Amino acid sequence: MSAGKKAKNAAQTAKGKAKEATGKAVGNESLEMQGRVEQAKGDAKQAGEKAKDAFKH
Template structure:
């Protein structure tokens, strides 16, 4: 189950990067900020999953 969560988190981070880049390219600050927020959320969740794995082993 944790592997699926890690994949979701990585996808969220990647999706956020695409939004940020697109926002920069078209000059849409709102889209750029939403992309950054998604990246931060994905990274934070990924870190939490890694912490869980650390305590399991």
């Protein structure tokens, strides 16, 4: 996985965690759900990149 994509996917996951925590703290279920979705997207992209790397080597 390229370092740039890895960092971008990790940042998306971290951003999602922050949104989820903020949503929990202020009682905003919508923001909390957006955070969970964003984390899932980042995790899925990371898994996809790892799978690509596995087939390259």
